[in-house]
Amino acid sequence: MIIENHKNLNMETKRENVVRPIDPANFLTEETGSEEKSPGCFSIDFTVAVVLPAGGSGERTGLSTPKQFCTFLNRPLISYTIQAFERIAWIENIVVVIAKDSIDLMVNIIQQFGHKKVKVVLGGSTRHRSIFNGLQAFGESEEESALKKPKVVIIHDAVRPFVEEDFLLKIAIAAKQQGASGAIRPLVSTVIATTSEGYLDHSLERAKYRASEMPQGFLYDVIHQAYVQCSETDFEFGTECLHLVLQYCGTNARLIEGPHTLWKVTYKKDLLAAESIIKETLAQTACVVAGQCEESSRLAGALQKTLGSQDMHVDIVPTSLRRSSAFISKTWNFVHVTVNTAGLADVEELVKTFEETAHSVLYSVVLILVHLDVSEQTSASERMAALGGIRSLAAEAKRKNILLYGILLNPVKDAGQWEEAVENLSQIISALIKERSPALAGQLLWV
Amino acid sequence: MIIENHKNLNMETKRENVVRPIDPANFLTEETGSEEKSPGCFSIDFTVAVVLPAGGSGERTGLSTPKQFCTFLNRPLISYTIQAFERIAWIENIVVVIAKDSIDLMVNIIQQFGHKKVKVVLGGSTRHRSIFNGLQAFGESEEESALKKPKVVIIHDAVRPFVEEDFLLKIAIAAKQQGASGAIRPLVSTVIATTSEGYLDHSLERAKYRASEMPQGFLYDVIHQAYVQCSETDFEFGTECLHLVLQYCGTNARLIEGPHTLWKVTYKKDLLAAESIIKETLAQTACVVAGQCEESSRLAGALQKTLGSQDMHVDIVPTSLRRSSAFISKTWNFVHVTVNTAGLADVEELVKTFEETAHSVLYSVVLILVHLDVSEQTSASERMAALGGIRSLAAEAKRKNILLYGILLNPVKDAGQWEEAVENLSQIISALIKERSPALAGQLLWV
Known part of the structure; x- marks a missing residue:
């Protein structure tokens, strides 16, 4: 089931010819340190679309609303994330995958904040099923509403609102070249293995490991193929897309260290931080x-x-x-x-x-x-x-x-x-x- | 070199007989969910002290000030952390380990915010050396200023200000019983091993691993012994105290899942979050x-x-x-x-x-x-x-x-x-x- 984002909503039509204000960009740039900045405008010679799985229930925030719909400064988190992609000229479509109960809410958000590139798709029972549903909104589908199949698809979390153009460009280009790419970050804490009785077994050597973050990029055909071939167990219990393309397509992902601003809104404190960051950025x-x-x-x-x-x-x-x-x-x-x-x-x-x-x-x-x-x-x-x-x-x-x-x-x-x-x-x-x-x-x- | 926190500072004497206002407690309690709350007042029949290594340079915040000295609501972060321990009756002393350049600053902070249980100790060149310096402020030292050796010592980060009494109690009791204890948290991201060329090697099964966090608790004699015996390589490159007591004293730490409020202030966004949390708590x-x-x-x-x-x-x-x-x-x-x-x-x-x-x-x-x-x-x-x-x-x-x-x-x-x-x-x-x-x-x- 694929739900179209109605193109003739009143609010949208009214603003069709209006130049949209630029977005507060370069959030917290003073922190990115050695992160190299790419120069001004990018041109990219292949098509790129985005899949945003946003079906989570947000249990960890301790809030009744799923965290992607939590609102700060009068706008839900997911709208900030959508906007982070929508402002980028070379991104063609954004497929947002939503749980059934939240579809009306999502359609209202798209209308209220005038999002233009978004298509809403119904989520599945697990993260992998939801992403696969999102991918099926493109190309081969019989439905007329199907979007044009992109060369590269970027998968991101709805709850990581601060992703920037230069990093997305790196992910897209690496995905085009290698078939798959993903953001990594150094581990913040030591990772330890525990015994079944709750005691320390051993600790990992931190330098050898990384945290796998979002966004990740894939050749559309590669990630689609991986999902077509993967098992029910993968759909049910798997979490890592990079692992699927390695297992089913032999595609070894290129890992790129991302800025810490890719952080994920998980707890209420993260919502407070996101609000403060937006306020501070607007005040520049x-x-x-x-x-x-x-x-x-x-x-x-x-x-x-x-x-x-x-x-x-x-x-x-x-x-x-x-x-x-x-x-x-x-x-x-x-x-x-x-x-x-x-x-x-x-x-x-x-x-x-x-x-x-x-x-x-x-x-x-x-x-x-x-x-x-x-x-x-x-x-x-x-x-x-x-x-x-x-x-x-x-x-x-x-x-x-x-x-x-x-x-x-x-x-x-x-x-x-x-x-x-x-x-x-x-x-x-x-x-x-x-x-x-x-x-x-x-x-x-x-x- | 051990620097005494002068007992006759003007501000302190002036307020000696004044009842200190209670602290905003139970930060973000709506989020702790299943976390069980211990009932009211605790009594504990052994002595407990705290070592707070705070010698870091805070490169990751992207700020010029080390993050433990970053100020929000007119107070440096480290003072909030000290206060989190100082308000607990059964904690006797707090040894703060500080880099040479920041000692004057720290003494001023203690004076300005009227901290009473704090002793400042000079840090070493690595985290382990700093903790060992902190431990040497107790007991065996020749100096008159030495503090009474505690039964249990809690080691914590100066940049984790939201630690609560009930969790510290669990850590202290487990340390007394097992010799060592530590806070753990579920992994937020998938952990992956990378090849030397920057490609995905394999991903870890998330359920088997945990992030090792702070606080950790130790029988004083156990952790002291581990440091006395450990090698230069441990001092230079080690990070995990739990690992040291396992290796040198055969003490297998009891791991206890802590609340997410133990999170570490690492980036500027975390400072903004900490400020928002304090503001929100004060406004209750x-x-x-x-x-x-x-x-x-x-x-x-x-x-x-x-x-x-x-x-x-x-x-x-x-x-x-x-x-x-x-x-x-x-x-x-x-x-x-x-x-x-x-x-x-x-x-x-x-x-x-x-x-x-x-x-x-x-x-x-x-x-x-x-x-x-x-x-x-x-x-x-x-x-x-x-x-x-x-x-x-x-x-x-x-x-x-x-x-x-x-x-x-x-x-x-x-x-x-x-x-x-x-x-x-x-x-x-x-x-x-x-x-x-x-x-x-x-x-x-x-x-």
Whole structure:
């Protein structure tokens, strides 16, 4: 049974001609260390598809929801993993293999987050049966809905969301050349053999062994052949695809050391870590929208500097260009600086732009209105009153996954006070961007 | 070389007679599943000490600081691990083995966080040499500073902060009975042997093997003897203590399956996870301080209910008892409800109490002033003005690791509005408690 991902879903059609925002890429790149980076765009002269077995029950997380459907930042884990493949131009199709009970849920996820390359397939009773079901969605199938058979198929876990293009390229090319390839990692712990009574038997020499991880790549014909030939026992108790192709096709897999970011979400702590990583990655960039007047430019420049010293890359965009997709697509964080005028109409317009460009579909957009009133006649309460409308605007924006906050910057006199104010302002902006808290949306803060 | 942890440090003496707040215990207990819980207080009729090797350079985190000294929520990782042992009554001493370059740092950490049972020992060039140095801090040493030799010594990693008392008890008792014991976990990934050319040789049958984790327990005499007898090669290249006692003392370790919370902080993602876990655990309880008047009681009761439905256990404490250590020691989160009067003096007093009881030494204290003004004569700006003093109070409190926030609850008329207001208020309180953001301290929010 193969279930088609309906191509004419309303949400998808609506956004067909819209350029999708780039994804936060290079998660935790500071950690990859010696991992070599491939240069920019890749071209690959064979077809590649992906099979994502996602039928697990997630018992180990201790949560009632299977872990691939656990949600953080308003999106289920599996959508992050799908997106990691979908953003790669040379990957043609993603077959997601799902347990019967979760099919409706999966179809809703595809619709809500506008996934385009995904086909949903019904899982089997074991991991190997599920992968085989996924492979049968391609090629030889009688059904009209069958996908074109790829040269190489990549098998990955739905619960490893941080896989990157350069590593997938290595896996795909090695699979094309050798018939099979797989990611390995050094062992984190010593592996020991135990006696049946629960005592130490012996420990393995760590250097000789590796942990077999995902992704793995295969020539489609090789992995398909292995499954056609393998025994019921393999289907029932086996776990390692690399082992199957060795046994049934004589294909000896090329093993490639992968980055530690391939780690698998297994426990609740891993979900918390995944959320923190996404939050931290989203907080690496921001866009300051500022007018041409002296105060506005000065504040924007100062923010660029102080936020920059907190490892945030900040672009300054003139108000006139703020609706340009070139700027919008670069970040999910916007600071709109206004001087003297409240600027709520401008903010409303920005919210509309984010909506039209579907910018907040995958990640929440943080929009911070910073209001500097330099006219000494205005009292603090008048300034607050002028911005009172931010609450209803924020409530509306929140429904579109846009988190709007206001900050009132009181006028300061000397340079020392100004520096302190900018420092405090930066810290608040940085905290709002890092936390992405829906509960605080609509609040008007003071510096 | 053995460095004594000075007993007369100012901070320590000052707090000598102060009851230390209980620690957030039972981290992520919802995940331990079948893990049996031992009942309440333990009594143990032999002496137990701990050796914590912490000389690693932390290359794998990709951070410049060794990972045991990486800081989250204003405290280095190693202090969380030390505290996990220090809170256990039957653990007598904790010997921390530290690389030469980090000794001053470690002494400062002990002083700043008021650790009491710790002795710092200079590390060796390898893990085994460091552990042996740690063991030599006990007993036979000629130096006056030598600690009393324990019956059982537990060896643990400085980078596994979430070890719990019931599991340590199992390890200690098994070590007493068998001579040696160690934590094991099921293998997360398939383990494979690779050929020298980087191809798959064979995969291990997962069920027969386990990952050897920490803590491990030993009769002091057994592990000491093993180190006295072992070879230079063991010192230089060995990693597994269980292996040494088997080889040199014929002691076959009892292996005990531990909870997954024993996991080791290895990469930056693990630091992020540890921070999230601590934040989540701290957010499990709160104390609402409220007066006797009708509005105050009503609001406190409503908060207890709504925060309770978000899995936060809330105690209500009458204003008159708010300085009682019985209430203070239970939580790190306080919501002070005031009606009509601004209540800043009360808040100032609470801050003083936290300071006197050293309540914010280990974890930041969140203190939220919720101000409900039911007199219809007061304007919004008058209400804000009355609470303007919160900013300077918050700045002072922040220096003591106390995070003070204000929330203005506007008077509402009908029951529907009241429910909505309480719901919004709860969400803001919950967000402030979960995020513990220093940058937002001193802000006055609105509901």
